[in-house]
Structures are given as structure tokens and as C-alpha cells.
Amino acid sequence: MRVLVLGGDGYLGWPTAMHFSAAGHTVMAVDNYLRRTIALQTRSQALMTNPDLEQRAELFRALTGKEIGVRIGDCTDFRFLEGVFKEYNPDAVVHYAEQPSAPYSMRGYEEAELTLRNNLTTTLNVIWAVQKQAPACHIIKLGTMGEYGTPNIDIEEGWIDIEHRGRKDHFLFPRQAGSLYHTTKILDTDLLWFYVRTWKLRVTDLMQGPVYGLSTPEADLDERLAPNFHYDDLFGTVVNRFLVQAVAGVPLTVYGKGGQTRGYLNLLDTLQCVQLAVDKPAHPGQLRVLNQFTECFSVNDLAGLVQKAGKHLGLNVEIEHLPNPRKEAEEHYYNPAHSGLLELGLKPHHLDEGVLAAMLEQIVRCRRDIDRAKIHPRVRW
Numbered sequence: 001m002r003v004l005v006l007g008g009d010g011y012l013g014w015p016t017a018m019h020f021s022a023a024g025h026t027v028m029a030v031d032n033y034l035r036r037t038i039a040l041q042t043r044s045q046a047l048m049t050n051p052d053l054e055q056r057a058e059l060f061r062a063l064t065g066k067e068i069g070v071r072i073g074d075c076t077d078f079r080f081l082e083g084v085f086k087e088y089n090p091d092a093v094v095h096y097a098e099q100p101s102a103p104y105s106m107r108g109y110e111e112a113e114l115t116l117r118n119n120l121t122t123t124l125n126v127i128w129a130v131q132k133q134a135p136a137c138h139i140i141k142l143g144t145m146g147e148y149g150t151p152n153i154d155i156e157e158g159w160i161d162i163e164h165r166g167r168k169d170h171f172l173f174p175r176q177a178g179s180l181y182h183t184t185k186i187l188d189t190d191l192l193w194f195y196v197r198t199w200k201l202r203v204t205d206l207m208q209g210p211v212y213g214l215s216t217p218e219a220d221l222d223e224r225l226a227p228n229f230h231y232d233d234l235f236g237t238v239v240n241r242f243l244v245q246a247v248a249g250v251p252l253t254v255y256g257k258g259g260q261t262r263g264y265l266n267l268l269d270t271l272q273c274v275q276l277a278v279d280k281p282a283h284p285g286q287l288r289v290l291n292q293f294t295e296c297f298s299v300n301d302l303a304g305l306v307q308k309a310g311k312h313l314g315l316n317v318e319i320e321h322l323p324n325p326r327k328e329a330e331e332h333y334y335n336p337a338h339s340g341l342l343e344l345g346l347k348p349h350h351l352d353e354g355v356l357a358a359m360l361e362q363i364v365r366c367r368r369d370i371d372r373a374k375i376h377p378r379v380r381w
């Protein structure tokens with residue numbers, strides 16, 4: 001298949017591009033380095049220095065003989081994006097090209113405006129580029145479990161049947177996010193649903209939980225092919241952050257009571273899920289929503305697991321409860337459905353001590369590069 005990866009320089013985008021290329025697909029990766037730019041501006045650079053997308057693609061070609069096409073450009077520029085679709089004519093587009101940080105989106109007006117404009121305009125442009133240049137192309141959109149929030153009822157997989165005053169209908173599950181970033185993902189879903197109804201597009205919306213990990217078969221070929229591993233308060237996800245904190249000797253930064261529960265997954269499973277979505281596409285006129293995580297943990301559970309894994313490696317890991325910089329429930333009911341991807345064939349990798357120990361060992365090798373000033377939360381809302 002011809003697979004177009006938007007946001008191909010990102011934590012998930014680059015491993016996805018390599019994964020599809022290694023599996024024998026033709027891949028093109030597009031990025032404008034927005035996250036790198038923001039990271040530089042906010043002192044939030046990743047732990048390891050990552051070569052740019054063109055250099056990574058060149059290195060990947062030298063090591064594997066496989067070619068990943070690269071286009072550097074801004075997906076909010078419709079002429080640019082339409083040109084890429086026209087030139088490349090993809091069978092599937094994997095859309096990661098969004099500002100992905102909840103704290104960044106809450107930092108101030110400029111950051112809010114950038115997040116809203118970037119994320120929604122890109123989604124609108126993908127929809128229009130598909131409709132005008134590649135109408136059979138399957139759109140795989142990265143959404144987030146954070147769209148649902150933490151309601152006091154079971155979370156369904158995208159859709160819910162509602163009976164009201166004796167009549168029944170089928171609706172998108174109610175969504176109520178905890179940050180502007182997560183809210184842009186709700187708005188994306190609504191945009192996609194509108195155009196699926198209007199133009200019979202084929203769309204899979206993957207409601208993903210926080211991802212952890214830095215190892216994939218392709219990334220392990222050479223350390224310069226590693227994903228961008230963030231541990232700062234803006235771009236670092238909680239498990240990755242805790243592991244770096246454990247190595248740096250900084251007490252794990254549990255926000256508030258630590259009862260916040262989310263569905264997590266290994267980076268390897270992100271690759272599997274996206275692959276399954278591409279291999280088994282949505283039908284024309286279908287907005288298929290899949291909840292993309294493998295297991296639920298509270299923040300306290302994660303801190304406990306990291307503490308235990310650290311102890312076995314001789315690290316003295318402490319846990320600190322900080323005042324929560326976010327507005328979120330710290331004790332809540334959480335029971336989201338997630339059978340769709342398992343039914344498509346997902347074989348989960350579970351978060352255990354072995355996985356954490358392997359990550360800790362990799363991080364220990366970069367111990368000297370850890371900047372402790374990037375660890376504590378700088379944005380409150």
C-alpha cells in the first residue's frame with residue numbers, strides 16, 4: 001500500500017513510518033518540525049538528540065535499503081498538502097500532524113490559538129485533500145481517550161445507543177475533555193463525522209491513551225533512529241517521565257492524589273494498532289472509532305511499578321505528591337470498552353517490570369543529558 005504519514009517526525013510518526021516501510025509498504029512522511037520548534041522555544045527538548053527527518057530517512061535507507069519519502073511542509077497550508085496527495089495518491093493517510101501537548105495548549109493565548117488553528121486546520125485540509133485528490137483513501141486519525149474525559153458511567157467505543165422519551169437513536173459517545181488540546185481532538189472527531197456523512201469518506205478515529213516506550217525493531221537498529229523521547233512537563237507522557245525521574249534521582253512527580261486512571265499502551269502496540277487499522281480499513285461512509293489502549297493504571301499504580309523496577313536496578317526511587325497543576329478528577333470511576341482492536345487481532349504487550357527495566361537501562365546510558373529543570377510542571381490551569 002501507499003501510506004502517507006503526516007507528523008512523520010514525531011514520537012509516534014517516525015516509528016510508524018519505519019514500521020510500514022519495513023513491512024514492505026511505500027511510505028511518505030511529512031512534517032514541518034512544529035514540535036521541535038516549540039520544544040526549543042520552551043526548553044523542552046527530547047532526551048536523545050534526534051537527527052532531522054531527512055537525515056533519519058537517509059540513515060534508514062543506508063541500513064535497510066528501504067526508502068521513506070520525505071516532504072518538509074506545513075499541513076495547514078492546503079496548497080502544499082493537496083500537492084502531496086496529488087503527487088503521492090495514498091491508499092491510507094495516518095494523521096498525527098497535531099500539536100500534541102495538553103499543558104502547552106493551556107500555557108497562554110498564543111499557545112491556545114496555535115493549537116486550535118494547527119489541529120483543526122490540518123484535519124480540515126486532510127479531509128479536503130482526500131476528497132479532491134484521493135477519494136478512496138482511508139483516513140486514520142489519531143484521537144485520544146481524553147476526548148471522553150472521566151464520566152461516571154462506562155465509556156463505550158465511540159458510539160452509544162440512547163433511548164429518550166420512548167425513542168432510540170445512535171450517537172457519538174458524550175465527550176468532555178480536560179484541556180484545550182484534548183478539546184481540539186473532540187472537534188476533529190466532529191469534523192470527520194460531518195464529512196463522513198456528507199461525502200462518504202472512510203475514517204478510523206483511534207482514541208489513544210498515553211503511550212510509553214522507546215524501543216521498536218527498526219528504532220533498535222541504530223540509536224539515531226530512536227523516537228523523540230520527551231521527559232519534560234510539556235511533551236513527556238507520564239510513564240516516560242517517571243522513568244527519567246527515577247534515573248535522575250528526582251522524586252516521581254505524582255500530580256495530586258494520584259488516583260487519575262487512564263488506559264496506557266506500549267509504543268509497539270501503537271504500531272500494531274495503526275497497522276491493523278490500515279490492513280482492515282473502515283468502509284466508505286463509516287466513522288469507525290476504536291479505543292486504543294491495552295491496560296488501565298492509576299498514576300499511583302505507575303509510580304509504584306517504576307519504584308519497584310528501579311529498586312531492582314539499585315535506584316532509590318522516591319514518590320512525591322505535588323499540588324495538581326491540572327483540573328482533573330483525582331479519584332473517579334473509569335471503565336472504558338476496548339474490544340475493537342483486540343477483535344481486529346491486537347496482541348498486547350503488557351507493562352511489567354521487564355519492560356520498565358529495559359527502558360531504565362536505556363535511559364541510564366543518557367543519564368548525563370538529563371536536564372532537571374525540565375521536570376517540574378510549569379503550566380497550571
Ligand code: USQ
Nearest residue numbers: 100102144145146208209210237238241253254255260299
Ligand atoms: N501526571 C502526573 N505526573 C506527571 C505527569 C502526568 O501525575 O508528571 C498525570 C496527569 O495529571 C494525568 C496522567 O498522569 O492524569 C496522564 O498524563 P500524561 O501527561 O501522560 O497524558 P496527557 O496529558 O493526557 O496526554 C498524553 C499525550 C496526548 C494524548 C494523551 C492520551 O501527550 O497527546 O492524547 O496522553 S489521554 O491521556 O488518554 O488523553
